[in-house]
Amino acid sequence: MCENLEMLNLSLAKTYKDYFKIGAAVTAKDLEGVHRDILLKHFNSLTPENAMKFENIHPEEQRYNFEEVARIKEFAIKNDMKLRGHTFVWHNQTPGWVFLDKNGEEASKELVIERLREHIKTLCERYKDVVYAWDVVNEAVEDKTEKLLRESNWRKIIGDDYIKIAFEIAREYAGDAKLFYNDYNNEMPYKLEKTYKVLKELLERGTPIDGIGIQAHWNIWDKNLVSNLKKAIEVYASLGLEIHITELDISVFEFEDKRTDLFEPTPEMLELQAKVYEDVFAVFREYKDVITSVTLWGISDRHTWKDNFPVKGRKDWPLLFDVNGKPKEALYRILRF
Numbered sequence: 001m002c003e004n005l006e007m008l009n010l011s012l013a014k015t016y017k018d019y020f021k022i023g024a025a026v027t028a029k030d031l032e033g034v035h036r037d038i039l040l041k042h043f044n045s046l047t048p049e050n051a052m053k054f055e056n057i058h059p060e061e062q063r064y065n066f067e068e069v070a071r072i073k074e075f076a077i078k079n080d081m082k083l084r085g086h087t088f089v090w091h092n093q094t095p096g097w098v099f100l101d102k103n104g105e106e107a108s109k110e111l112v113i114e115r116l117r118e119h120i121k122t123l124c125e126r127y128k129d130v131v132y133a134w135d136v137v138n139e140a141v142e143d144k145t146e147k148l149l150r151e152s153n154w155r156k157i158i159g160d161d162y163i164k165i166a167f168e169i170a171r172e173y174a175g176d177a178k179l180f181y182n183d184y185n186n187e188m189p190y191k192l193e194k195t196y197k198v199l200k201e202l203l204e205r206g207t208p209i210d211g212i213g214i215q216a217h218w219n220i221w222d223k224n225l226v227s228n229l230k231k232a233i234e235v236y237a238s239l240g241l242e243i244h245i246t247e248l249d250i251s252v253f254e255f256e257d258k259r260t261d262l263f264e265p266t267p268e269m270l271e272l273q274a275k276v277y278e279d280v281f282a283v284f285r286e287y288k289d290v291i292t293s294v295t296l297w298g299i300s301d302r303h304t305w306k307d308n309f310p311v312k313g314r315k316d317w318p319l320l321f322d323v324n325g326k327p328k329e330a331l332y333r334i335l336r337f
Contacts, residue, residue, distance in 0.1 A: 010335045012042040019288045021132075023084060023295030025049040025247065027303075028068045031075045034325035035299045039079075045132075046076050047084040047246070047295055049305075053093040058119055061097055066126070073130055084246070084295060085127060087135035087182065088120055089166045091152035099153045112157050117169050124173035133244065133293065135182040135213055136170045137163050141195050143185055148194055163198075164207045171208040182213030182246055187225075187232035196235055203239060211242030217297070217306075218280070219251040220272040226279050233283070237290040245284065247297040249318035250276050250330075251306055258311055265317045270329055277320070278333035285337070300325045 013022045023045030024030075030039065039046070050056055051068040058064050076083055098115055101107045107115075124134075140163055142150040149155060154162045163181075170179050186195045195212075202209060214232065218225055236243055252269040253259065265273070284291050298304045300321035307315055317323075320331040 012331075012335065013044040015335055016294075019285055020291050021045040021082065021293040021295075023047055023293060024299050025295065025297045026072060026299065027051070028071045030299055030303075031071060035302075038299050038321060038325060039075075044081050045084060045293060045295060046072060046081055047086050048072050049297070050093075052086055052123070053090070054088070054098070054119065055093045055095045057123070059095055061115070064122065069127070073127060076130055082132045083127065083130045084244070084293065085123065085131045085134040085177070086246075087138040088123070088170065089116070089136065089140075089154055089162070090138040091150055091154065092139075094153070099157060107157065109158050112154075113165060113169075116166065120166070120169050121173045124170065124175070124177070128173075128175040128177065131174075131177050133178040133180055133211070134170060134174055135246065136167050136179045136209075138182045139184065140181070141183055141186070141191060141198055143191050143194075148198060164202055164205060167202075167207050167209055178210040178242060179208060180211045180213045180242075180244060180246075181209055182215065182244075184215040184217055184247075186212070187214055187216075187228045189228065189231075192228075192232050192235060196239070199236075199239055199241070209241065211244055211292075212236050213244045213246035215247040215297075216245050216280075217247060217249060217251070218276070219254055220269060220276050221254045222276075225276065226283060229280065229283050230287075233287045233290065237287070241290075243287070243291045244293040244295070245291065246293075246295050248280075248295060249297045249304060249306060250280075251316050251318045253311075253314075253316060255310060260311060260314045263315065269317075273318075274329040274333045277330040281334040282337070296320065 016022050022043055024043045025047045027049055048069055099107050140150055167179055185191045233243055250273055252265050284294055298319050301317040301319050301323045304316060304318055306318050320328055322328055
């Protein structure tokens with residue numbers, strides 16, 4: 001169990017050095033205190049959790065905000081880590097000015113593409129010395145209706161070719177970095193089929209996509225997770241794509257669970273969580289030829305986006321370290337193979 005002292009000196013990154021990079025989503029605050037210690041011991045890849053998203057790093061047309069990413073980049077370089085860039089094109093967290101002209105009217109296709117090019121060029125040139133992969137387009141496949149592509153301002157103004165155009169621009173400036181399409185639930189059969197269709201068509205049209213990101217926002221109650229995951233890996237690998245697990249966390253709640261009266265995870269929850277982490281890492285190792293990076297979406301349960309989502313006022317505990325930064329049984333399970 002967690003008290004197993006012989007496990008205390010093991011490092012995730014070192015244990016998996018012959019398999020894939022081990023990453024964590026971080027904020028600048030994570031570069032100090034107990035989170036800093038965990039990062040230095042266990043991780044060799046970092047993803048800025050929000051700092052590279054369009055509205056944060058480029059809030060106004062003539063103004064960039066590089067401060068937080070600069071701190072993360074400096075920390076990464078100093079400690080021999082790499083960055084995953086996240087993300088250029090997303091229906092969310094994109095400032096309104098991107099889609100408006102100087103008169104406040106809807107911008108033309110040409111103007112939006114020009115702005116996207118300037119944005120991608122600026123970020124790629126600034127971070128190409130440390131970024132090994134970019135999430136170029138995020139969550140473009142529709143999952144709530146029968147439609148194939150999600151409605152967004154990018155698609156509305158540029159058209160369905162916005163995905164292809166974004167990858168082509170990124171390829172011009174990204175140097176050796178790999179270019180990824182990133183999405184959630186894309187291991188689920190209903191969305192796997194759609195995502196495969198979109199990517200296959202893009203690749204057949206010469207779109208420079210190197211890989212796919214499986215976000216992996218999972219929970220401990222999904223009985224079909226392992227079988228769905230294996231199927232998805234094989235389907236995406238059949239397209240010749242690299243696979244990154246980009247945003248891994250394993251909630252102790254089913255998505256539909258509306259409880260708010262739990263103030264710490266139950267022993268049953270922690271045991272199930274450890275088993276799920278153990279099982280999915282076994283799959284990751286099995287497919288190490290195509291999986292080249294696995295990133296946890298956070299460091300410890302002290303800070304997780306799953307707090308208050310999807311249920312406001314609810315705490316969640318989806319990561320490998322508890323709220324005090326102490327290892328959970330899940331960590332030992334994935335080290336002990």
